[in-house]
Amino acid sequence: MRRSIVRRCYATAGGYVFAKSAEEIAREQGLSRVARLASNENPSPPSEATIAAGLSALKEGNRYPPARQEAVVDALRRVHGDHAFLLGNGMDGVIETVVRTVVEPGDRVVISTPTFSFYGLAAAAQGAEVVEVPREPDFSVDPTKFIEACRGAKLAFLCTPNNPTGDVVPVEAVRKILDGIDCLLFLDNAYIEFSDADYRPLMQEYDHLIEGRTMSKAYSLAGVRFGYAFVPEWLAPHLEQAATPFAVNCVALAAAEAALADQAHIDEVVAHVRQWRERFMTEIPFPVAPSEANFVLIDVAPMTGDEAMERLAEGGVVVRSCRSFPGLEDRYIRVCIGADWENELFLEKVRDLQ
Incomplete structure (x- = not known):
């Protein structure tokens, strides 16, 4: 029973x-x-400055972290420009918040595969119909096939550089996809610091794009768990409403702020x-x-x-x-x-x- x-x-x-x-x-x-x-x-x-910032924050670990994380958001804007951001407990936390905000049971969620399995797990947990779009034999993404699969979808996931294949979807291919779909596209850029690609300008052109990032890789903060995403202005308040309270702890916030400056x-x-x-x-x-x-x-x-x-x-x-x-x-x-x-x-x- x-x-x-x-x-x-x-x-x-x-x-x-x-x-x-x-x-x-x-x-x-x-x-x-x-x-x-x-x-x-x-x-x-992590760098010495990042470690020092995290240790200092731990001294006040008896207190909840700030409800609004202005300091780290300001640090993100100094690096990336004036965007709206969603913070999370690693990239996984960002993904969960996005899925929770937009996906209802029965909604179609499209995923380019093979890729990071958590997209499908998070979508299935929300009761979504998960549709996988296989990559080409050379692991490239066919924008036309991806666009066709997105018809009637609520959300789509595309990882670039992709895990586990390592390849990059060209910026123009992503632009073609965005021009051809009506659903929200989550572009996972967890490994972007190791690539020459830059998708940030697309955030100024499209209001149905989310660009997810993490500080687990290049920033050496995998054990601290800090993720973030560039999000459309219109979606930001809804994501904030759906987010888990105090999802990012005080040590992660302080360490991320320091790491962004290094x-x-x-x-x-x-x-x-x-x-x-x-x-x-x-x-x-x-x-x-x-x-x-x-x-x-x-x-x-x-x-x-x-x-x-x-x-x-x-x-x-x-x-x-x-x-x-x-x-x-x-x-x-x-x-x-x-x-x-x-x-x-x-x-x-x-x-x-x-």
């Missing part, structure tokens, strides 16, 4: 699939340390990623998809993703099998760019897979 009260989308096994942790691998293999290259993390800790840290991180991304592209002895993110997608056929993941784990390298990504054949692994020693160890162990 108790099972019958659980919603159908949660009554069976499923949900977000986490990569096996470095701690699990180390314990299983009897290793003192392992290379953590599965979760697209930044190997560098461009030198971002420049160093991006330079590191670009250097190693080029080496990965040329030195990995398997086909590697072109990437503008802080990770690469590797075709390890004839092995499956799980087989390659397990063999690399035996050598102390944790990578992500892409078997769980809808629409992606089971022959890929995703490997993020880590610290120098982690990357060198991976290149050594991936050669042994041949």
